[in-house]
Amino acid sequence: MLKLSLDRLNDLFAAVAADQVLYIPADDASGQARFQRWHDGLEMTGALNTVRSAKDFFFPQTENLVDFKLKGKEIEIIDPRTEHEDFVIFGVRACDARSFTILDKVFLVDPVDSYYQSRREHGTVVTMACTQPEETCFCTAFGIDAAAPEGDCSCWMDDTSLYLQPQTDKGQRLVDHLGDLLQTCDDSAVAAQQQSTRAVLEKLPFANLSLDGFDGEHLLELFDSEKWAELSEACLGCGTCTFVCPTCQCYDIKDFDTGSGIQRFRCWDSCMYSDFTKMAHGNPRLTQLERFRQRFMHKLVYFPANNEGEYGCVGCGRCLSKCPISMNIVKVAKSLGGENL
Amino acid sequence: MSPETLIPKLGVVTDIRIDTPDVKTFRVVGLDGKKVFEHMPGQCAMLSIPGVGEAMFSITSSPTNTEFMEFSIKKCGCLTNWLHAMDVGQQITIRGPYGNSFPVEGALKGQDLLFVAGGIGLAPLRSVINYVRDNRQNYGKIQIVYGSRSKDDLVDYKEILDEWMADDGIEVNLTIDQPQEGWDGHVGFVPNYVKELEPDLNKTVLMCGPPIMIKFTLAGLKELGFKETQVYTTMELRMKCGVGKCGRCNIGSKYVCKDGPVFRFDELDELPNEY
Numbered sequence: 289m290l291k292l293s294l295d296r297l298n299d300l301f302a303a304v305a306a307d308q309v310l311y312i313p314a315d316d317a318s319g320q321a322r323f324q325r326w327h328d329g330l331e332m333t334g335a336l337n338t339v340r341s342a343k344d345f346f347f348p349q350t351e352n353l354v355d356f357k358l359k360g361k362e363i364e365i366i367d368p369r370t371e372h373e374d375f376v377i378f379g380v381r382a383c384d385a386r387s388f389t390i391l392d393k394v395f396l397v398d399p400v401d402s403y404y405q406s407r408r409e410h411g412t413v414v415t416m417a418c419t420q421p422e423e424t425c426f427c428t429a430f431g432i433d434a435a436a437p438e439g440d441c442s443c444w445m446d447d448t449s450l451y452l453q454p455q456t457d458k459g460q461r462l463v464d465h466l467g468d469l470l471q472t473c474d475d476s477a478v479a480a481q482q483q484s485t486r487a488v489l490e491k492l493p494f495a496n497l498s499l500d501g502f503d504g505e506h507l508l509e510l511f512d513s514e515k516w517a518e519l520s521e522a523c524l525g526c527g528t529c530t531f532v533c534p535t536c537q538c539y540d541i542k543d544f545d546t547g548s549g550i551q552r553f554r555c556w557d558s559c560m561y562s563d564f565t566k567m568a569h570g571n572p573r574l575t576q577l578e579r580f581r582q583r584f585m586h587k588l589v590y591f592p593a594n595n596e597g598e599y600g601c602v603g604c605g606r607c608l609s610k611c612p613i614s615m616n617i618v619k620v621a622k623s624l625g626g627e628n629l
Numbered sequence: 630m631s632p633e634t635l636i637p638k639l640g641v642v643t644d645i646r647i648d649t650p651d652v653k654t655f656r657v658v659g660l661d662g663k664k665v666f667e668h669m670p671g672q673c674a675m676l677s678i679p680g681v682g683e684a685m686f687s688i689t690s691s692p693t694n695t696e697f698m699e700f701s702i703k704k705c706g707c708l709t710n711w712l713h714a715m716d717v718g719q720q721i722t723i724r725g726p727y728g729n730s731f732p733v734e735g736a737l738k739g740q741d742l743l744f745v746a747g748g749i750g751l752a753p754l755r756s757v758i759n760y761v762r763d764n765r766q767n768y769g770k771i772q773i774v775y776g777s778r779s780k781d782d783l784v785d786y787k788e789i790l791d792e793w794m795a796d797d798g799i800e801v802n803l804t805i806d807q808p809q810e811g812w813d814g815h816v817g818f819v820p821n822y823v824k825e826l827e828p829d830l831n832k833t834v835l836m837c838g839p840p841i842m843i844k845f846t847l848a849g850l851k852e853l854g855f856k857e858t859q860v861y862t863t864m865e866l867r868m869k870c871g872v873g874k875c876g877r878c879n880i881g882s883k884y885v886c887k888d889g890p891v892f893r894f895d896e897l898d899e900l901p902n903e904y
Contacts, residue, residue: 354636356679356722363639363679363720369630399872402633507881511901538876541635541869543680550679554635554869559876567867568706572904585901586879593882 290452290463291473297450301326301378303466308412309375311345313338323377332379336422337604341534342384345377346407347391349556353403353541356550366549369402372410376462379416382437383427383604387534388413389438390602393595394537412458415439417478419446419485424605426494426618432602434489435482444478451478494603494618498625504593511585515623520580522613527558529607529616530583535600538564559583584620634872637677637722640665643697645717649782652749653713654689654701657723665723668692670733670756671863671891674725675871676700678715682708685868685886688726689752691759701752701784727871728890731757731835731861733764740833741769745846747776747819747838751784753863753890754837762796772828776804776819776842780812802826820845827853834860847894857894864890864904880904 292300304310310326313333321335323342355366388408395404415437418425427434436442441459444451452470454460463470489495502510530536540557543550557564559582565573573579591600601617608616644656657676659665668674668688677683684706690699704713712721731737742761746754761768773793777783783803794801804815804822815822819842828834834850836843843862850860866878866885873887881900883889 358679361716361719363722365637365639365722367630367633367636369633394874399634400631401635401874402631405631504882508899508901511881537874539869539874541683541875543682545680552679552683554875557875557877559879565867565877567865568709569865572866578903582879582903585881586876590879590882 289473289475289478290470292450292452292470294445294448294450296469297332298329300450300466300469301330302328303469304376304378304462307374307465309373310378311375312378326378336418336420336425337381337384337606339606339610340532341387341604341606342377342380343387343391343534343537345375345411346388346404347395347537347539347556350553351403351555352551352553354552356552357548358550369406372406374410374412376412376414378414379443380413380437380439381418381604382415382432382434383425383602384534385413385415385437385439386427386430386432386602387604390535390591390595390598390600391537393598412441412462413439414441414443414452414459414462417442417444417481417485419481421485421489421492422605423493424608425489425492426497426603426605428489428492428495428603429497429499430599430601430603433486435485444481446477446481449477451475453478497603497618497621499588499599499621501625502588502592502599502621503597504589507585507589507593510589510624511581513624516577516581519615519620519623520577523560523576523580523615524612525560525562525576525579526612527560528610528612530558530560531556532606532610534602534604534606535587536583559586584617587617588621588624634724635870637675637683637724638665640676640721640723642715642717642719642721645715648701648784648786649777651704652701652782652784653704654699654785655712656697656699657721658697660720664696664698666726668698668726669730670760671728671730671753672726673728673871673886673890674698674700674723675727675868676708676712677722678708678711679722681711683722683869684708685727685871687753687756687863687890689755691756691763693760693763701749701755703749725871727886729888731863731891733757733760737761737833737835738767739769741829741831742771743828743832743834744771744773744775745819745823745834745836745838746774747842748778748782749784750836750838750842751775752837754835755785755788757835758793762793762799765798770798770800770829770832772800772802772826772832774802774804774819774823774826776806776817776822776838778806780805780809818842818845820849824849824853830854832859836860836862857898860894861891862894862897864892866904 321333587600873884878885
């Protein structure tokens with residue numbers, strides 16, 4: 289394990305940024321935490337997590353796929369892809385770190401999505417252990433240990449020091465590059481912190497959220513549940529849950545006329561929207577009930593059925609705090625599991 | 630840069646056939662005059678006019694056609710309106726092939742086949758029918774039941790009359806919804822016609838058409854004694870990527886673009902009824 293005195297954190301950021309583009313979670317002008325490109329003096333946020341997830345780094349909200357030039361009946365296809373630059377995301381929480389491995393199961397399976405793959409190859413994920421998880425956190429329900437985050441390099445912070453533990457070759461290269469800034473140390477301070485964090489995690493209100501029975505075998509039974517009507521009744525279809533969600537990955541492809549050509553781009557989309565499945569002959573999901581059901585069935589039943597039981601949720605709690613009608617995946621799981629809301 | 634399925638290839642439309650008042654069949658080759666890619670019957674391709682849109686269409690021609698691909702397309706939306714308005718020589722973008730196919734080299738081999746189609750639903754089945762005709766020795770008896778609103782709405786009518794009906798060992802049963810001058814064939818809806826024809830129970834059924842036709846034909850077939858494991862269909866849902874990632878055509882744990890579009894009815898029973 290390696291260690292850095294916290295008063296030299298800015299030096300560490302400077303050393304990383306000298307070599308690669310560095311992003312850290314920091315407060316913006318409105319006081320909201322979001323990942324920002326580091327510049328000298330930019331300080332880390334005191335908030336537990338960023339408002340939006342970190343998925344933008346690998347699956348940006350909008351992204352150009354291919355360009356076209358039109359001339360009469362002729363079309364020219366232009367591949368706009370360029371090598372991405374190397375970058376480091378510092379301070380990713382354990383939940384968001386797990387979301388990357390979930391997105392990998394979508395974008396890196398055959399046929400590989402080359403846009404996503406290039407960003408994954410060029411990005412180094414430096415995670416930060418949580419010490420004060422919030423009441424909306426339920427990562428433990430998905431087997432995530434917020435005190436021992438995954439990633440290329442895992443970090444822990446206490447009042448005086450930052451501790452670093454490289455986990456992959458990329459993480460090792462990063463700490464090698466930092467050289468003399470870091471000193472080796474034993475892991476006693478980190479172990480003590482982990483113990484106290486885990487004690488907090490155990491006591492969180494949703495720590496023991498049960499997902500028993502959410503699997504492919506109960507697919508039709510869960511789909512046909514009468515609970516969906518009550519659960520979805522107040523849903524506005526605003527899609528906020530989808531946009532703050534680190535694992536939501538549905539996208540739209542659209543064309544934009546630039547005046548001198550056509551840009552075909554993809555952008556985040558939401559199964560919560562009425563036109564998501566609308567086509568010339570009709571719409572198989574006519575009401576919000578069906579759209580609402582799709583989002584939760586996908587995360588809790590369909591995705592695990594296709595991915596060896598891995599759920600499409602990491603328990604980050606963003607949808608719990610952002611939904612305007614206070615509906616969320618925890619309530620859905622509890623209600624379908626037989627609890628009264 | 631690694632190959633990217635979302636970046637299409639170029640095709641050129643070399644022939645446009647007017648099939649019905651709202652269906653045209655487009656012949657497409659690459660800029661080199663050859664087929665853009667190979668496919669199996671039932672597979673689909675993403676066609677696009679940049680700036681207008683991109684959508685999934687079933688490949689109507691048989692893979693045994695070594696010269697070109699054909700797409701029978703009904704005018705029903707923004708992109709299809711544009712396609713219907715274009716002239717020969719227009720370049721389009723094309724990517725694929727996507728999805729699974731009818732098991733022509735598997736479960737269908739050696740079987741007697743019953744094709745049931747309604748309206749533009751003949752488009753994906755035509756690929757199978759012509760594949761089977763070109764590999765006649767591998768399959769048993771062939772029966773085709775095809776219905777449309779009117780005589781004028783029968784897609785590929787000329788090919789049906791000149792080629793399919795002229796083939797020995799192929800029984801073609803056509804029907805139209807309403808009596809019409811100049812039509813002395815069967816009048817009535819496809820589901821009833823299939824029941825009237827009482828096809829042999831050993832036949833494997835391949836069916837495509839409007840949802841209402843599929844629903845009632847399947848019920849009729851079951852009444853006759855057919856099992857769901859004998860009946861295949863091909864599905865249509867909105868798609869954007871074609872490779873099971875954009876999420877649009879997800880039904881249960883399946884993606885129609887990748888795991889379909891061809892399903893056997895017993896497989897559909899395991900999925901939520903959301904299509």
